[in-house]
Amino acid sequence: MAGVSSTATGALRARALTRADAEAAAGTVTDPEMPMLTLVDLGVLREVTVDGTTDGSEGTGVTVALTPTYSGCPAMATMRDDLVRALSEAGFDEVRVQVRLSPPWTSDWITPRGRAALREHRISPPGAAGPRSSGPVPLSLTATRRLLTCPRCGAEDTELTSEYGPTACTAIYRCTVCREPFEHVKEI
Amino acid sequence: MSHESVYDGLVEDHGDVSGQWAFGTSFEDPLAGVDTTLPDGVDGADLAAYCLGLGDDALVLSHRLSQWCSRAPDLEDDIAVANIALDLLGQARLLLARAAAADPAVVPALPEGSPAPDEDRLAFFREAGDLRCTRLVELEHGDFAHLVVRLLLFSTARLALLHRLAGSRDHVLAAIGAKGATEVTYHRDYAARWVVTLARGTEESRRRLLAALEQLAPWHAEQLEAHPVATRLAQAGVGVDPAGTADEVAAVLAQVLDEAHAAWPEAPPRAGVRGLAGRDGMHTEALGRLLAEMQVVARAHPLGRW
Numbered sequence: 222m223a224g225v226s227s228t229a230t231g232a233l234r235a236r237a238l239t240r241a242d243a244e245a246a247a248g249t250v251t252d253p254e255m256p257m258l259t260l261v262d263l264g265v266l267r268e269v270t271v272d273g274t275t276d277g278s279e280g281t282g283v284t285v286a287l288t289p290t291y292s293g294c295p296a297m298a299t300m301r302d303d304l305v306r307a308l309s310e311a312g313f314d315e316v317r318v319q320v321r322l323s324p325p326w327t328s329d330w331i332t333p334r335g336r337a338a339l340r341e342h343r344i345s346p347p348g349a350a351g352p353r354s355s356g357p358v359p360l361s362l363t364a365t366r367r368l369l370t371c372p373r374c375g376a377e378d379t380e381l382t383s384e385y386g387p388t389a390c391t392a393i394y395r396c397t398v399c400r401e402p403f404e405h406v407k408e409i
Numbered sequence: 410m411s412h413e414s415v416y417d418g419l420v421e422d423h424g425d426v427s428g429q430w431a432f433g434t435s436f437e438d439p440l441a442g443v444d445t446t447l448p449d450g451v452d453g454a455d456l457a458a459y460c461l462g463l464g465d466d467a468l469v470l471s472h473r474l475s476q477w478c479s480r481a482p483d484l485e486d487d488i489a490v491a492n493i494a495l496d497l498l499g500q501a502r503l504l505l506a507r508a509a510a511a512d513p514a515v516v517p518a519l520p521e522g523s524p525a526p527d528e529d530r531l532a533f534f535r536e537a538g539d540l541r542c543t544r545l546v547e548l549e550h551g552d553f554a555h556l557v558v559r560l561l562l563f564s565t566a567r568l569a570l571l572h573r574l575a576g577s578r579d580h581v582l583a584a585i586g587a588k589g590a591t592e593v594t595y596h597r598d599y600a601a602r603w604v605v606t607l608a609r610g611t612e613e614s615r616r617r618l619l620a621a622l623e624q625l626a627p628w629h630a631e632q633l634e635a636h637p638v639a640t641r642l643a644q645a646g647v648g649v650d651p652a653g654t655a656d657e658v659a660a661v662l663a664q665v666l667d668e669a670h671a672a673w674p675e676a677p678p679r680a681g682v683r684g685l686a687g688r689d690g691m692h693t694e695a696l697g698r699l700l701a702e703m704q705v706v707a708r709a710h711p712l713g714r715w
Contacts, residue, residue, distance in 0.1 A: 289499075292496055292499030292500045292502075292592060293495040320442055322440075322581065322588065323583065325591065357572065360597065362602060362605060362664075363602075385489035
């Protein structure tokens with residue numbers, strides 16, 4: 222685990238483990254498919270709670286809640302394993318990873334730091350997903366129009382190649398100026 | 410050490426002899442920590458049957474779509490179809506797990522020591538007659554026009570249903586409905602755009618599109634038929650009566666066909682057999698063949714670990 226050396230782990234064990242310790246450890250875990258994003262940046266890590274810290278006693282158990290980006294997200298198992306490992310190395314004896322299905326994940330939960338990291342890695346971050354309508358979902362017979370900036374050359378002239386990309390959450394675009402393809406994280 | 414890729418999680422040494430179920434991922438419970446208590450006044454067997462219907466629709470069409478892998482007309486569509494299959498597989502997993510939690514009696518018994526989780530037992534160890542999908546999703550493949558027409562009919566009906574399911578009194582179904590609706594919105598747009606493109610493309614693409622519509626339209630009505638289980642759960646505020654979505658579904662299909670300059674075929678809906686159809690476990694021959702291929706490895710190794 223990067224960031225938590227064995228000495229640091231020893232120091233943590235010398236005092237009560239707090240929610241801040243748990244959040245710091247969980248905060249180092251990255252998304253396996255977009256490793257430039259931590260699970261916090263991606264917005265899938267919803268809550269971290271440490272057992273028994275309300276009365277000041279030492280917390281050794283921790284529960285984290287994960288919300289999947291898509292129903293079939295194949296990275297959930299890896300995220301779970303990585304969280305268990307990071308929190309165990311931070312000194313927690315019992316790590317429980319729970320699934321939180323509601324409210325559903327939205328790309329609006331990607332943090333500003335996450336958006337900057339995506340841009341830095343030449344991936345176009347999502348625009349605002351907008352509120353969900355209460356009436357019937359309107360059909361869209363023409364490609365979703367998005368005003369994107371090419372994450373490579375900065376041009377604002379881009380075209381959609383496909384609404385589906387190499388991971389469940391991205392679409393494929395091409396810049397019409399530098400001609401390079403790039404991924405765009407879809408608004409959902 | 411973090412995993413370098415999602416595949417590392419599948420092959421790592423867990424340091425004990427147990428290993429993991431050979432045909433799934435290591436996230437044992439897709440509903441870990443989720444409250445699966447039955448809503449007041451709801452029969453567990455009814456809720457399980459309802460979840461199996463919606464889950465089997467997603468499971469079987471997901472398998473049909475995954476069979477297109479490497480066969481789509483171009484790389485982008487190959488990826489799109491695989492992505493849609495993955496979304497549906499995720500919905501199936503949650504729904505089958507919900508069914509198992511609502512009524513453990515629906516889960517097939519396996520030999521002592523089998524590591525297969527409930528939703529995999531339901532997917533891989535039921536006979537065709539125990540599946541509750543509508544017949545539309547199980548039919549044999551045709552060409553790419555057949556794929557997009559089936560996906561249009563399916564996702565139009567499913568989106569209208571999932572959208573309403575988001576208001577379910579069952580928190581798990583409500584969450585699956587809300588999440589699934591955002592996914593199926595993309596599926597329906599994808600299918601509808603291709604239907605219009607093929608219908609207004611070349612003479613040959615239009616001929617194929619109309620042939621696919623002619624072939625599949627008779628299987629559409631079954632998706633909207635009220636079934637006693639759905640009716641009871643709809644009355645309890647937990648399920649959705651598909652008959653109540655018929656107008657919305659018809660309006661969306663009319664919008665697509667209008668844009669495609671095509672008319673809904675006149676052939677009457679396919680009847681059930683002695684009044685029974687997919688939701689009752691009465692299927693076409695195609696489902697048995699599909700399951701034979703999908704289930705053969707898991708059935709050969711019910712204790713399989715790696």
